[in-house]
Amino acid sequence: MSEENKNENLVETNSLKDYINLVRNNLFPIILIVAASLIISIVYAVNARNIYKSTAALKVVKPQGSILNSPVISDFQDFGSDRFIANEIEILKTFNTRERVAEALIDSFNTFGVKDSFFLLLNQQSDKQKSRLLPASEIAEELFYAVSIDQKRGLDIIEITVESPSPYEAVLAANCYTNEYKNLNLEVNRDQLTLVKDFLLDQKQEKQNQLSQAEETLKKFQEKGGVIALDEQANKLISQLSDFEAQKNATQIELMASSKVLNQYRNELDKQNPRLADYLKGLSSEAYFKSLQEQLVRLEVNRDLALSTKSSLEDDSKSVQNLNEKIIDLRNKLNDRVEEIKLGIFASSPEEVKELSQKMIEEEIKNQSLKISVTELGSIVRNYEKKFNKLPQTAIELARYQRSRESLEKLYTLVEEKFQEALINEQSQPGNVLIIDNARRPLLPSKPNRLLIVIIGLVLGSGLAFGYVIAKNYFDNTVKTPEDLQKRNISVLAWIPQFEGASKNGTQDYEFIVAKKPDSMASEAFRALRTRIQLLRFDKDSLKTFLVTSSAPQEGKTLIAINLAGSFAQSGRRTVIIDCDLRKPRVQELFNAKRIPGLIDYLFGHLSLNEVTHKAEIDNLDYITCGTIPPNPAEMLESEPMKRFLTEMREKYDIVILDSPPIIAVTDSEILATMVDGTVLVVSADTTEFDLMEKAVEIMKKDKLTFLGTVLNNFSYKSGYGSYYKYYYYYSENSEGKKSRSSKRKA
Incomplete structure (x- = not known):
């Protein structure tokens, strides 16, 4: 590889x-x-807040036609079912439906008045303010968010679910929703029947008043001493005339009601499909269709006329039977024509148009039949009037009064029958909505x-x-781990862990860790650094002077320099550390010594080398502080006395370590790097930025400077790479023995 x-x-x-x-x-x-x-x-x-959910279920059936049902129509019943249910769901979601439900809820609230059980209906106020009942329009808006309406997949079932903080209100609202929708559906289905019923009610009251007036007029005429009675033949004529006149007037009333319904159907269909509306409107003027209806009505009227003029024993005569056979034949032909019309309409019509068209065809046939019946009955009435006018002059006035009373009486009876029939039809008209499951009070909240x-x-x-x-x-653009440096092809000599117990009690004693805690992980890290530096060159004498610097302040270069020097001293090599940071010296702080006298005092010739050299607390280690801070640090470090001083140090000591200022801030470190055998760059984990570090490395690598590598300081083994921590913990434990394990158990 x-x-x-x-x-x-x-x-x-x-x-x-x-x-x-x-x-x-x-x-x-x-x-x-x-x-x-x-x-x-x-x-x-x-x-x-707990939210309770209650669900009610409805079954919605597509409405069926009444007299025009046929196998052809039933074949199309399953088509468009989902669309029909979707339309019903949208009706349930409309504001008008929700407002009806809101009004029903308000009625329930006024009936029960348990305010603790209502949240959708009340404007919840603070404890000091009294809650007020919302108007129906606002409750309808609340229901929009509280109610969900869905179709059960593949079924004609609609589920209405209401959510409320009150389980009682959730049940009440769901049941009110189903009941109000069922009532609305009934109202829509009974709309035409209700229209007919109301019209007949008005006609019934009107005819009743007219009958009362006719009876009163006849009574007054008889009281004046007029003709008291008519002969049997005149009474029979008046009875027959009044019968047909009543039938004619009743048929006219029924025709007026039918025309109202038919116009309503036409207006609705004209909005949905104007072309189809015009086609059905012209259906009545079709010659064949009109001829069949005229013949059928004429035969029915003639049959009724024949029955009215014959005795009960002659009801089943051949003439009546022939009329019945012809009537049946014409009805079959008329039904066949209707089937042809339906096939042409329903083949490509939407479900809603199909249903409305079916109702319109039904009403159109009824309306045309009524018109023809009025005409035929009018003709019969005129024939009887001719006979009526031939009565003796002395009895004709009484006959007119009696005819008017009997005609109105029979007409009132017919209208009353039609009204009762319409009332029964309205009440018996089923809706296409069935409540199959009422909402029940939930025991546990759903939310x-x-x-x-x-x-x-x-x-x-x-x-x-x-x-x-x-x-x-x-x-975060800072260095964190040794791998961060290795990925950038920067050599890593060692990584120094964070010191546990550094600056304890406000002192700096533990910063010289190799002397204070020689068995610690940090001390072992410094020994590893010492070993790796020694292994960089086969000739040990070629690496005697080292420069320790950093890219920026506060990265621990002085601490690294002193502990590295201590590690060399512990290995038996005569070592000296010299504070060459002439701007912010710090070596004297770590050794608890005075800065003056020091290096600068020696270079100026004020003191001898022995006077500026101090013994450290461990064997084989000396240190030289900065001394008096000069005004021109760079010139002092580049001077000939400094070069002679370093030559003398190489001859006197095995290892010479220089602590210098950050290399990017000033040129002091660059100057010193040309005078030493190797340069070490200190990088502080989670502090040193990559761009500063790379710039410092770039400076040290140019001009053939002796850059050895970097030292990663303040590296956290525990929070960083576990493998490093395990290794050093194991090594430290073996080195410290029972004492180390005992101290950890106490901790």
Whole structure:
């Protein structure tokens, strides 16, 4: 496998590891966000108002025609069923339907008045204010959101579901909805019958008044001493004339009612299909169709006339039988023609148009038959009037009064019969809605699903937490792990862990960790750094002087320099650390010493080397502080005395370590880098930015500067890469032995 492929595999492996470490490094904010989201969801779930759901079911059947039903029509009944149900659902959802339900609910509220059980009807106020009943229009708006109406798949069943904080209100609203829709459906289906009934009621009252007037007139005439009675022949003539006159007037009344219904059908059909409306309107003027109707009505009238003029023994005579046979034959021909018309209409008509057309054809046939009947009966009445006018002059006036009374009496009787028939038809007209399941009071709330709310809160909280971590990592441009440096082809000499107990009690004692805690993980890390530096060159004498620098302040370069020096000293090599940071020196702080006298004082020739050299607390380690801070640090470091000083240090010590200022801030480190055998760049985890670090590396690699590699400082093993932590923990445990394990158990 090539080196390129190895690098690609490394990146892919570390990619998953990076995300794992990202979570581990941000456990606290993740836990905080998830916990906050979980608490909010729990509080919401606990305080959320219970919502109860109640469902009622309706079966909606497509309406059937009355006299025009046939096998042809029934073959088409199943087509468009879903569309028909969809139309009914839209009717249920209309504002007018909801307003009817709202009015029914208001009536129930006024009847029961249990305010604690109503939420949709009342404007909920604070405890100090009294709740008020909403108007029907506002309740209808509330029902729009509280009611759901759906069709059961594949069935002609509609389910009406109402949700409310009150189980009582949910049941009441659902049942009111079904009842009001059923009543509305009945009103629509009975609309034409109601129209006829109301018209006949008006005619009945009018004829009753006319009959009363006729009886009163006849009575007054007889009281004046006129003719008291007519002979038998005159009475029979008057009876027959009044019969046919009453039939004619009753037929005219029925024709007027039929015309009202027919005009209503025509107007409705004209809105939906004007061409079809015109076609059906012209149906009555079709010669063949009109001829059949005229013949049929004429035969029926003649049969009635024959029956009225014969005795009961002659009712079954051959003439009447012949008339009945002809009537049956004409009816069959008329029905055949109607079937042909229906086939042409229903073949390509929508369901709604088909139903309306069927009703219109039915009413058109009835209307034309009534017109012909009026004409035929009028002809018979005129014939009888001729006979009536031949009565003796002395009896003709009484006959007129008697004829008027009997005619109105029989007409009133016929109208009364028609009215009762219309009333029965209206009441017996079934709706196409059947309530198959009334709503029942729910025992348990349907909402909220508190467990689901908590789960959603947990999921959302986790999503927000990981989103926050990813966003934070995206905008975070700092070095975090050794792999971050390796991916950029930057050598990593070692990684130094965060010091546990550093700056304890406000002191800096524990920063010199190799002296204070030689068995700690940090001390072992410094020993690893020392070993790797030694292994960089086969000739140990070629690496005697080191420069320790950083890309920016506060990255721990002085701490790294001192502990690296201490590690070399512990290995038995004579080591000296020199504070060459002439701008912000810090070596004296870590050794609890004074800054003056120091390096600058020696370079100026004020003091000898022994006077500026100090012994550290461990063997083989000396340190030289900065001394007096000069006004020109760069010139001092580049001077000949400085070069001679370093030459002298190389001869006197095995290892010479220089602590210098950040390399990007000033040129001091660049100058010193040309005078030493190797340069180490300190990078602080979660602090040093990539662009600054890369710029510092670029500076050190140019002009043949002796760049050895980087040291990752403040690296958290526990929150970072577990493999590093396990390794150092294991090593430290073996080194510290029972004492280390005992201290951890106490902790």
